[in-house]
Amino acid sequence: MLPLTQFQDFIEHNKLFTPGNKILLAVSGGKDSVLMLHLFKAIGIDVGVAHCNFNLRADEAQRDENFVKMLASSLNLPFYVTHFDTKKYAIENKISTQMAARSLRYQWFEELRAKENYDYIALAQHQNDAVETVLINLTRGTGISGLHGILPKRDRLIRPLLFLNRQQINELIEENDLSFVEDSSNLSTNYTRNKIRLQVIPHLQEINPNLEKTFAENMARFSDIEDFLALRIKKIAEKIIIKKGDGIYISLNKIANLNPQKLLLFELLKSYNFTETVITEILASLKSLSGTHFFSVSHQAIINRNDLVIVKKQDDILINQYFHPVTNTIKFGVHEISQIFTDDLKFEVDKQKAFVDLGKLIFPLILRNWQNGDKFIPLGMRNFKKISDFFIDEKVPIHLKTSTPILINGNGDVIWIVGMRQDNRYKLTATTKKVAIFELKIN
Template identity: 75%
Template sequence: MLPVKQFQDFIEQQQLFVRANKILLAVSGGKDSVLMLHLFKAIGVDIGVAHCNFNLRADEAQRDESFVALLAKNLGLPFYVTHFDTKKYAAENKISTQMAARDLRYNWFEEIRRKEGYDYIALAQHQNDAVETVLINLTRGTGISGLHGILPKRDLLIRPLLFLNRQQIDEIVRTNNIDFVEDSSNASTNYTRNKIRLQVVPHLQEINPNLEKTFAENISRFAELETFLNIQVQKLANRILNKRSDGIYIPLEEVSKLNPQKLLLYELLKTFNFGENVVEEILDSLRALSGTHFFSATHQAIINRRDLVIVEKNTSVTSNQFIHPTTENIAFANDEISLTLTDEVKFEINSNKAFVNADKLIFPLVLRNWQNGDKFIPLGMRNPKKVSDYFIDEKVPLHLKSVTPILVNGNGEIVWIAGMRQDNRYKLTTATKKVAIFELKIK
C-alpha cells in the first residue's frame, strides 16, 4: 500500500499547502517523482504534471518525456512539457550543465505556475537528497542556511517526500508495482552529487546506519537556528541601520560592538549582496581613512567619517544634461530640477531653490557631476572657493559629493551647487529684470 497517511501527516505537520490549493508537480519519470505523483493522486488534490526535456541524453530523454506524457494522460491530468538547449545555455552563462538545468527548470516551473494558476510547485526530493545537499554545501563552504540543506517548504516550492529515504522509496515502488524510467546518468560519477551519493554516503552509513534520520534531525535544528538568527539580525537591523534618502547609515561604533562581529555584519550586509570576503575587508578597514570603498554586484559601502554608508552602485555618474530656456523639468540621477523664468523679481531663503539673474545666463546651461578643480564664489562671499573644500566644510558625505548636481553656465562658471549654495556672481540685484528660478525636487 502507498503511505498515504504518512504523506498527509507530513503535509499537515509542515503546513505545505491546504486541500483547496492547486499544485504543479515536477515529474521526471524516475521513481521518486512518479511515487509523488501517485501519492498526490491518492489524496485527491488538484494537480498538474510538468516535465522538462533537457536534451542531454538523446533517445533516453525522449523516452522519459513520452513516459510522463502517457502517465499524465492515463491519470487524466494536465501535462506541460518544454525542451531546453541546456549545453548552449551553460556555455553562454559560463556555468556547469547541472546549474544550467537547475536554472532553466525552476524558471520554467514558475512560468507555468503563474500562467496556469497553480499555488505551489512540488519537487520529489527525499531525505537522501537532503543529506547529499548538506555534504556538498559543507565541501564547498557554506553559511548556516547551507547546513539545513533543502527544506520541506521555501516560498512556493514544496518537497512532500522529505519524510522518506531512498531505501523506503525503492521498497514502496517495488511492492506497489509502480512503473518508472531509470536515468542512466544516475550511475555516473562525473557529477558531484553522484560522487557524494555513490562514493561518500555508503561509508558514512557504515558509521551510522541511521544516517538519513540523523541528518533529518540535524537539518531541523539548523533550520530553527537560522530562524532564530534571522529574528535577532532583524532586531539588530532595526536598531542600527539608519535609512536616509541618500543611503543606509551604520555607525562604525555599532559595527565595532558586534559580537560575533563577522557573522552579524555579514548577515546585515548580505541583503545588499556583499560576500564574506568583502565583509572581512570592511572589518579590517574600520580605522581606514574616510572614503574607503567596498563593492558588491549591486551596492557600494563607504567608510564616511563615523559611519559605514550603503548606497546603490552606478548612481554616482550622470552624463551632462543640457538646459535650454524652454526646459521645464530635467532628471538628474535620482532627482529632478525645474526651471521657471519670470519677470517678477523675488527671492526666498530655500537651499533647494536658486534665484538667478537670468540676464547673466548663457544657454544652454549644463547640469553635471562635480569635477576635480571646480571652483565657485559662495553666495555672500567675494573670493573663489574650491567645491571640494566647500563639501568638506559642509561635511557633505563622500557618496553624496558625486551625485550632487552642479549647474554650470555656458561660459563655464558654476551657477549653483544644487540643494546647497548659489554662486554670488548670479545673485539678484536692484538691476535685475528677469529671474530664473531653479528648484531641486528630491524624489
C-alpha cells in the same frame, strides 16, 4: 501500499499546503517524481503536471517527455511542457549547464504557477538530496543557512518527499509496480552532485549506515539555530541600525562591540549581499579614514566619519547631460531638474531651486556629477571655495558627494550645486532682465 499516512502527516506537520489548494507537480519521469505524483493522486489533491525538456540528452529527453505526458493523461491530469536551449542559456549567462537548467526550470515553474492559478509548486527532493546539498554547501563554504539543507517549504516551493530516503523510494516503486524512466546523466560523475552521491556518500554510509536519518536530525537542529540567530539579529538590528533617506547607518563603535563580531556583522549585512571576505575587510578597517569603500553585487558600504553607511550600488548618475534652451527637464534616478524662463524677477529662498540671471548663461549647460577640483563662489560670498571643502562644511556624507549633480555653464563655471547652493556670480541683480529657474523634484 503507498505510505499515505506518513505523506499526509508530513504535509500537515510542515504546513505545506491546506485543503483546497492547487499544486503544480514538477515531474521529470524519474522514480522520485513519479512516486510523488501517485501519492498526490491517491490523497485526492487537485494537481497539474509540469515537465521540462532541457534538450541535453537528445532522444532520451524526448522519451522522458513522452512518458510524463502519457502518465499525466492516464491519470486524467493537466499536462504542461516546455523546451529550453539550456546550453545556449549557460553560455550567454556564463554559468554551468546545471545552474542554467536550475534557473530556467524555476523561472518557468513560477510563471506557469501564476498563469494557471496554482498555489504551490511541489518538487520531489528527498532526504538524500538534502544530504547532498549540505555536503556541497560545506565543500564550497556556507553560513548557518547552508547547513539546514533543503527546507520542506520555502515561499511557493514545497518538498513533500523529505520524509523518505532514496532506498525507501526505490522499494516503494518496486512494491507498487510503478513505471518510471531512468536519467542516464545521473550516473555521470561530470556533475558535482553526482560525485557527492556516487563517490562520497557511500563511504560516509560505511561509517554511519543511518546517514540520512542523522543528517535529517542535524539539519533540523541547524534550522532551529538559524531561527534563533534570526531573532537575535533582529533585536540587534533594531538597536544599532538607523535607516535614513540616503542609506543605512551603523555606528562603527557599535560594530566594534559586537560579539561574536564577524558572525553578527555578516548576518546583519547578509541581505545586502556582502560576502564573508568583505565582512572581514570591513572589520579590519573600522579605524580607517572616511571614504573607505566596500562592495557587494548590489550595494556599497562606506566608512563615513563615525558610521558605516550602506547604500545601493549605482553607476555615475550623470555623465554630461545637456540643458539646451528648449530643454524642459532632465531626469536621473528618482529625480528630475526642470528649467523654465520668466520675466518675473521674484526670488525665493529654496535650496531646491536656483534663480539664475539668464543673460549670463551660455548654452548648452552641462549637468554632471561633482569632480575633484570643482570650485564655486557660494551665494552671498565673494571668494572661491572648493566644492569638496563646501561638502565638508555642510557635513555631506561621503557616499552622496560623488552622486551630487552640478550644473555647469557653457564657459565651465559652476552655476548650482543642485539642491544645496547657487553660485554668487549667477544671482539675480538690478540689471537682470530675464530669469532661468531650475528646480529639483522627486518623481
